[in-house]
Amino acid sequence: MLTRNWRRDLLCLSLGAAVPMGSALACGPDFPLRLLENRAQSLAQLPEGNFRFEVSRIGHAVVGLNNVTAATNSPDVGYGEPPNYVEQRATAELIGLSPAQQTRVTQLRELTDPHEVARLGVDLPAEIRDYLAGAVAFTAGEYRTAAEYFQQVLALPAEQRPLRSTWAAYSLGRSLFALSSEAGEVEPALAQAQQAFEQARQLSIDGFSDPLELGVASLGEQARVARTAGDWNRAIELYAAQNLHGSPIGYSSLKLLMNDLAALPSAHIATLLKGPAVQQLVTASLISRIGWSFDEQPPNEKKLIALLQRSTAGSLQNADRLAAMNYQQGDYASARAFLEHAGDGGLAWWLRAKLAVRDGDTAAATAAYAKAAQAFPKDESWGERRTPDWSVESLQPKCRVDGESAILALQRGDYLQAFDQLYRSNGVYWLDAASVAERVLSVDELKQYVDSQVPAPPPLSQQDRDNYVPLPVAASLRDLLGRRLLREGRYDEAPTYFDNPDLQNKARWYGQMRQDAESNWWPTNRAFAYYQAAASARYDGMALLGYELSPDYATFGGNFSLDPVELKAGPWLADAEIQRQQATLAQPDQRFHYRYVATALASKAADLLPHSSQAFAAVLCKASSWGTSLQEQSAFYQRYVEQGPYVVWAGDFGHQCQEPDFRNPDKRYVTQIIDAMRTTLRPFKLALQIAGVLLVTATGLLLINRRRKTVR
Known part of the structure; x- marks a missing residue:
């Protein structure tokens, strides 16, 4: 049986520290975090947040817009090939068309002249023909011509454009954005592009065909336009909305946007941090430790922390997250100041509990932990995290808060409550719960609970x-x-x-x-x-x-x-x-x-068996083979040599053993006693023989003498 005791930080070095949350590791076992392993550290540390969870708190979903339900708008996030967007588009273009129309559309897609597409597509519905002409023009880089064709589609009566309305508005926005770099007036072109993307979303909401889920995709496209126009707050809000609608592109775009932001000059960042969305994004990144590698802080992060602290002094917005960021940096005074405005959320009470622990006020800490456990939703999850020693924690704040509170319960001797708080994690802190159940509770306490x-x-x-x-x-x-x-x-x-x-x-x-x-x-x-x-x-x-x-x-x-x-x-x-x-x-x-x-x-x-029996030898042989210490194995063999009978398999004692035969030892209880007596008396054999002869002779003479007396 394997008995490995590996250093956890060496198990997966080949994968690096930037393993995506929730990904599976194939290079070794994942050992769960044990809160009771280092209790002081568990109470003092505030785990990093989860960027995916934090950015879900930014922005708002668009009312009426369906969430992403397919991979059409999603980059591949695993190890397979990325989606073939051209193939997806080609398949979607055939929806709602007759076989003849499908063939015609496929043929026209091969052309490079938009005007030829319009001329040869006269047998197609106007919305299909004009959209195809615009798409061919866009592919050819003729963005103004493309925009004109897309506008022609949108100018049709609503009942004549059920299949391509959303497509045309989305593509119009992309065309106008492409034109903005050429136009003499950039701002009007960008503003028109944003309006087109907003129109695409509304058309999707209104029920026009949207198999490629362009309504959600338009959020990301419009965010790019807003970023180009210098409106970082609007760009963040749009990417965040795209993320809320289930698009991984929105999430990855926020990460990339954060990288771009961190690379800006300090003065520019300070100006941008006046916007609430930028402030939220930077805070989400900092408390989630995005970009950390093997517990090493990214080079730009200290700059961001200093700028954020200066820009948020006295802020009442996002106060619990700002308090968390300051606590993680060891700025406990600033953390306390933000907590005064942080309200009654779970994170705020969790931080108050930790600060009370630092102050040595366990009563206040216990009360704060209880309020934090009540405030955190049961289903809130921050995903998986790896600790500096490479343990894995599925961070569910309510469970973590209960687990830390269990440390206080153990310290004051409330063992059943401590166990209950750890056990309620439903396996997240099973090792800690098992430790208390096995080693701290009495067996009767545990049995009553179960x-x-x-x-x-x-x-x-x-x-x-x-x-x-x-x-x-x-x-x-x-x-x-x-x-x-x-x-x-x-x-x-x-x-x-x-x-x-x-x-x-x-x-x-x-x-x-x-x-x-x-x-x-x-x-x-x-x-x-x-x-x-x-x-x-x-x-x-x-x-x-x-x-x-x-x-x-x-x-x-x-x-x-x-x-x-x-x-x-x-x-x-x-x-x-x-x-x-x-x-x-x-x-x-x-x-x-x-x-x-x-x-x-x-x-x-063996103590109960006759030493001369096969069962005695076999029991010792089996015990020697059972893989304890070499010292114990040798002791069993030595006992056999000194006390046991000869058996044919003794030459490979401890490896080749017969099963003990418990049917035949009974008769050997008598013979064992006799054999033991013989062994003891063997040195006195001659004397005993002489004594025996003398005893027999004396007995015979005594009997003869007694008979003579009887005859008289």
């Missing part, structure tokens, strides 16, 4: 188990309790908590054997029970007896381990909790401790 609040979920099917579908958190907790009950000798209570019938039957068998080993009066039967329990502990020990965390790491199937958490009294680890944890240490506190349990039980089985 019985009252954690009903058994439906068991996984065999197919799910074969496909390594993870257990529900409730099932994992019940398994943990079942294993703990078995370890503590409560064999009758344990089986019902295991998640499937197979494990339940194995738990019953193990418990029955442990009880038989202690209660049966006949030594061979007791030895059989001890051995069966030992074999069960060895081969099913991870599932039946293993610790979820140290030292066995059943949570990883025993394949990996984590750095141990030091039990040292301090501000956030009280003596009472340390005493509880020390009382629940594994016995022995060794990796795969259940193997040592197995060898101890096998040793007890």
Whole structure:
């Protein structure tokens, strides 16, 4: 079995630190963050925000405009080939046309002269013909001609342009934008382009055909126009709206816009930061640490922080985010100042709790954490993040707040509340919840909680188990309790908590054997029970007896381990909790401790067997093969050499072992006693023989003498 203990920061160096949120890593295991590993750090640190979540707070969706539902407007975000936009457009152009019209449109698309398209397309509806002519002109770079044809489409009565109205307005906007670089008056051309994109959205809202979802795409195009016109706030709002409608282009455009903004001269940035949308975008970027690599700050970020702090002094807008940015930078005074205007949102109360912890006011911190947990929506998620030590956290603020509050609960001795707060994360902080359940709660406290609040979920099917579908958190907790009950000798209570019938039957068998080993009066039967329990502990020990965390790491199937958490009294680890944890240490506190349990039980089985029996030798051989320490393996072999009988397989002891035969040792209990006596008396053989002769002679003379007396 693998026993790796890898440095987490070395597992995925080849991928770099700029791994997209939510992406899967293929170079090694992802170890979840443990809040209890470094409690002071967990309480002090404010995790970075999520840029995708933060920019979703900027701008507004357009009322009536449908969200993106297909890949037509989306760049590829995986490892495959990017979408073929020309192919998508060609397919969409055929919608609503007869077969003859479809063929005609395909032919006209191959032309390069827009006027020829208009001449040869007389048999097509006017909206189709004029749009095609405009599209060919646009491709040829004849933007003024293209704009004229698109305007002709839009001049048609509404009932005569159901298929190309949205297309024409969108393309008109692009044509006008292209013309703006040529026109003598740039501003009017840009203004007309923005109007065309607004018209495209309205036409899409009004129900005109929009299979390419150009209504949403027009937001990004108009944002580009606004940016060109110098209106950064409007550009940000439009890209943000595009993002809200589900277009990845809006999200990626905001990231690119942020990069462009950071590269501007400081004076220009300071001017732009007077706009609320620019201020929000910069704040979102800073608290999300966009551009950080291996915990290294980008070179332009310090400049942005200083400019933002100067421009937002006394600001009442976005105060909770500005407080968060200052807290992350260690400017706690500014963070407090912004929190005075931050309202009652979850982030504001979370920051107040952290500042109270810094002040040593645990009562105020506890109250603030409770308010933060109430204020954060249950479904709010900031996506996945990686910590500097390369742990992974699925950051759900409500769960994180509860997890940090659990640290305070542990410190004051409220262990059940601490466990409940960690367990409610539904697996996000399972390692912490398991640690408290396994090492801090008493078994009766844990059992009462499970019985009252954690009903058994439906068991996984065999197919799910074969496909390594993870257990529900409730099932994992019940398994943990079942294993703990078995370890503590409560064999009758344990089986019902295991998640499937197979494990339940194995738990019953193990418990029955442990009880038989202690209660049966006949030594061979007791030895059989001890051995069966030992074999069960060895081969099913991870599932039946293993610790979820140290030292066995059943949570990883025993394949990996984590750095141990030091039990040292301090501000956030009280003596009472340390005493509880020390009382629940594994016995022995060794990796795969259940193997040592197995060898101890096998040793007890050997104690009850005649040393001259095959069963005695086989039990010792099996125990030696069970992979504990070399010292213990050698001890079993030494015991066999000193006490056991000759067996033909002894030459490969500990590797080639027969199964113990418990049917034949009984008769050897008598012979073993006789053999032991012979061994003891062998040095006195001659003396005993002489004494025996003398004893027989004396007995005979005594009998003869007694008979003579009787005759007289």
